[in-house]
Amino acid sequence: MTQEKLTMLQAINQTLDQVLETKEEVMLLGEDIGKNGGVFRATEGLFEKYGGDRVVDTPLAESGIIGSSIGLALNGKIPIVEIQFLAFIYPGFEQLVSHAARMRYRTRGQFSVPFVIRTPYGAGIRGPELHSESVESFFVQTPGLKVVAPSTPHDAKGLLISAIEDPDPVIFLEDTKLYRAFKEEVPQEMYRIPIGKANVVKEGEDLSIIAWGGMVREAMKAADKLEKSKGWKCEVIDLRSISPLDEETIIHSVKKTGRAMVVHEAHKTGGLGGEITAIINENALIYLKAPVKRVAGFDIPVPSFTLEDQYLPNALRIEQGINETITF
Amino acid sequence: MINSKEIESLHVESDELYQVLSIEGDSLINLPQNMDSHLMLEMYKKMVSCREFDEKAMKLQRQGRLGTYASFKGQEASQVGSSIALEFSDWMFPTYRDHAATHTHGQKWSTIFLYWMGHIDGSICPEGKKILPPSVPIATQLLHAVGTAWADKLKGEENVSIVYFGDGATSEGDFHEALNFSGVFQTPTVFFCQNNQFAISVPFEKQSASKTIKQRAHAYDMKGVRIDGNDIFAVYLTVKEAVDRARNGGGPTLIEAVTTRYGSHTTADDSKKYRNQEKIEKDWPTTQDPIPRLEKYLRKNHLLDKETEDEMKREIKKEIDEALSIAENYPKATTKQMFEHVYAVNTATIKKQEEEFLHLLGEER
Numbered sequence: 001m002t003q004e005k006l007t008m009l010q011a012i013n014q015t016l017d018q019v020l021e022t023k024e025e026v027m028l029l030g031e032d033i034g035k036n037g038g039v040f041r042a043t044e045g046l047f048e049k050y051g052g053d054r055v056v057d058t059p060l061a062e063s064g065i066i067g068s069s070i071g072l073a074l075n076g077k078i079p080i081v082e083i084q085f086l087a088f089i090y091p092g093f094e095q096l097v098s099h100a101a102r103m104r105y106r107t108r109g110q111f112s113v114p115f116v117i118r119t120p121y122g123a124g125i126r127g128p129e130l131h132s133e134s135v136e137s138f139f140v141q142t143p144g145l146k147v148v149a150p151s152t153p154h155d156a157k158g159l160l161i162s163a164i165e166d167p168d169p170v171i172f173l174e175d176t177k178l179y180r181a182f183k184e185e186v187p188q189e190m191y192r193i194p195i196g197k198a199n200v201v202k203e204g205e206d207l208s209i210i211a212w213g214g215m216v217r218e219a220m221k222a223a224d225k226l227e228k229s230k231g232w233k234c235e236v237i238d239l240r241s242i243s244p245l246d247e248e249t250i251i252h253s254v255k256k257t258g259r260a261m262v263v264h265e266a267h268k269t270g271g272l273g274g275e276i277t278a279i280i281n282e283n284a285l286i287y288l289k290a291p292v293k294r295v296a297g298f299d300i301p302v303p304s305f306t307l308e309d310q311y312l313p314n315a316l317r318i319e320q321g322i323n324e325t326i327t328f
Numbered sequence: 329m330i331n332s333k334e335i336e337s338l339h340v341e342s343d344e345l346y347q348v349l350s351i352e353g354d355s356l357i358n359l360p361q362n363m364d365s366h367l368m369l370e371m372y373k374k375m376v377s378c379r380e381f382d383e384k385a386m387k388l389q390r391q392g393r394l395g396t397y398a399s400f401k402g403q404e405a406s407q408v409g410s411s412i413a414l415e416f417s418d419w420m421f422p423t424y425r426d427h428a429a430t431h432t433h434g435q436k437w438s439t440i441f442l443y444w445m446g447h448i449d450g451s452i453c454p455e456g457k458k459i460l461p462p463s464v465p466i467a468t469q470l471l472h473a474v475g476t477a478w479a480d481k482l483k484g485e486e487n488v489s490i491v492y493f494g495d496g497a498t499s500e501g502d503f504h505e506a507l508n509f510s511g512v513f514q515t516p517t518v519f520f521c522q523n524n525q526f527a528i529s530v531p532f533e534k535q536s537a538s539k540t541i542k543q544r545a546h547a548y549d550m551k552g553v554r555i556d557g558n559d560i561f562a563v564y565l566t567v568k569e570a571v572d573r574a575r576n577g578g579g580p581t582l583i584e585a586v587t588t589r590y591g592s593h594t595t596a597d598d599s600k601k602y603r604n605q606e607k608i609e610k611d612w613p614t615t616q617d618p619i620p621r622l623e624k625y626l627r628k629n630h631l632l633d634k635e636t637e638d639e640m641k642r643e644i645k646k647e648i649d650e651a652l653s654i655a656e657n658y659p660k661a662t663t664k665q666m667f668e669h670v671y672a673v674n675t676a677t678i679k680k681q682e683e684e685f686l687h688l689l690g691e692e693r
Binding site for chain 2: 058061063067073091095098104108111245
């Protein structure tokens with residue numbers, strides 16, 4: 001298999017190029033995605049290659065983009081929408097939750113909305129206000145939507161292809177701090193990583209750490225460090241999909257380690273960490289040697305960028321979480 | 329033949345209502361050839377049928393056989409006249425008050441009963457039709473009609489997408505986003521606004537400082553027409569022209585059909601609280617009811633006699649009674665069905681919840 005070292009952005013760009021090439025129904029829609037190639041350059045070169053009917057610079061209106069994409073999807077197109085930042089999606093929220101997510105259910109399968117909403121999310125790149133949110137819970141609580149958050153260039157490609165081929169609407173969350181953070185081998189071929197299946201990125205016996213997106217790297221760093229300094233072997237689970245959740249992998253791991261910690265940069269209250277804790281309690285309580293730990297974003301607005309490192313779950317807090325849980 | 333210039337000169341530049349059929353039942357123009365007696369009788373039959381359904385539904389709601397119901401009484405000419413101008417495979421995006429339109433475009437009365445009976449199968453449309461479920465959020469569906477039309481344009485298909493909404497919807501952002509997108513991408517969409525003058529309790533003059541809804545079309549460089557929505561000839565001719573234009577690549581049209589919501593917003597509302605309902609009930613039958621207006625025309629032109637009408641009404645009553653019987657004898661929705669169709673393949677979590685609940689219900693499910 002031909003491989004190439006790519007950043008996550010390059011992997012996404014390559015994937016979009018390949019699906020535009022191979023599926024004539026695919027259309028890209030978004031603000032500044034045409035000539036400009038997107039504010040992060042995820043669609044660079046695609047407008048020139050496929051033209052304005054397939055790579056569409058839309059008017060600046062998120063409800064308009066998502067709402068008209070619902071119509072496009074109803075009528076046989078496969079829209080891949082770029083919402084410039086996750087915190088800009090709110091004008092289109094009603095379209096997502098009241099229509100895209102419910103169309104199949106309301107029509108008993110007669111009509112459906114197979115589309116993908118790609119959107120950068122998360123803090124850590126010194127963005128302006130409202131460019132750094134992690135509000136994935138809004139969507140996870142909506143039946144009918146799927147939510148995916150890759151943590152590596154390789155996963156981004158495989159998950160994006162699965163999202164595009166999925167018969168239901170998928171929100172595809174791209175952590176901005178991963179976009180250019182590192183390169184890894186990405187096969188040139190089209191391949192799929194199943195939605196709804198977690199990935200155990202590091203096996204261990206002492207504690208299960210559950211994370212997604214950019215927090216997987218942070219969890220890995222802390223786990224590696226404490227393995228060296230204290231000999232603790234943490235198992236790190238990258239959820240890959242946060243809706244649907246791979247409960248089986250979580251439960252299986254916690255039964256083995258007897259301890260669990262969730263790391264997410266979304267606000268703690270109402271965040272997915274609470275849901276994962278409940279799943280563990282419902283299914284593996286008697287295996288637990290310590291309370292399930294949550295290391296999350298604080299319950300404050302994501303602050304201006306000079307403070308964003310303090311907002312984000314950092315090495316200090318993750319290591320302390322591991323320490324507390326293992327020595328409980 | 330009425331031409332677009334005539335409509336434009338009358339109605340894009342002025343606030344006047346475009347009218348073809350006078351209240352006395354006289355045609356104010358030379359009717360085009362496609363408006364033959366067959367079509368006129370079909371219009372009449374559909375309007376009478378829709379009125380019969382609506383009045384039946386109101387009674388059934390009072391008897392507790394339907395849930396909350398939104399009456400379309402008074403808007404039959406707007407809804408029948410517009411949908412009768414469509415082709416079989418045109419897309420339709422209705423609201424919850426547009427069952428006269430959906431029925432005319434092919435939705436079954438029995439399904440519409442099911443919808444108001446709270447049945448989970450109440451939004452399925454007949455095979456091959458493209459009638460979407462009623463939009464409950466206001467104005468959101470306008471964008472869907474932009475999207476389906478856009479896809480048809482890109483695919484080179486000749487379908488048109490028509491979307492129904494009320495005067496209140498024109499205050500929503502999605503109304504403006506839809507008109508703007510449709511203008512930019514020149515989609516074959518017909519925006520059909522029934523200005524029934526009230527958004528629940530708020531009259532149009534409080535909804536907007538704009539004198540008309542039609543004038544908003546100007547901002548998006550789109551054709552805008554303001555018509556008498558109780559005049560089925562005006563509605564038909566205007567919509568026919570708009571769908572023909574859209575089908576031929578001429579882009580979207582905004583139509584403001586001025587009409588009257590005869591009753592309350594829904595059966596859960598009481599319009600006496602915010603408007604002079606007595607006056608409406610007194611004046612409406614002679615000045616605004618669209619059905620006698622067409623009836624007068626048909627009688628004056630010897631297209632309808634008592635025998636034909638009696639036969640027509642018998643048929644309609646039978647049809648609606650049968651539809652009610654189908655709906656009332658329709659299999660009750662099961663708990664199992666409640667869990668179906670959330671996703672193409674339901675998630676493990678949903679499957680587990682279903683399994684546990686069905687187990688708990690045991691025989692009772």
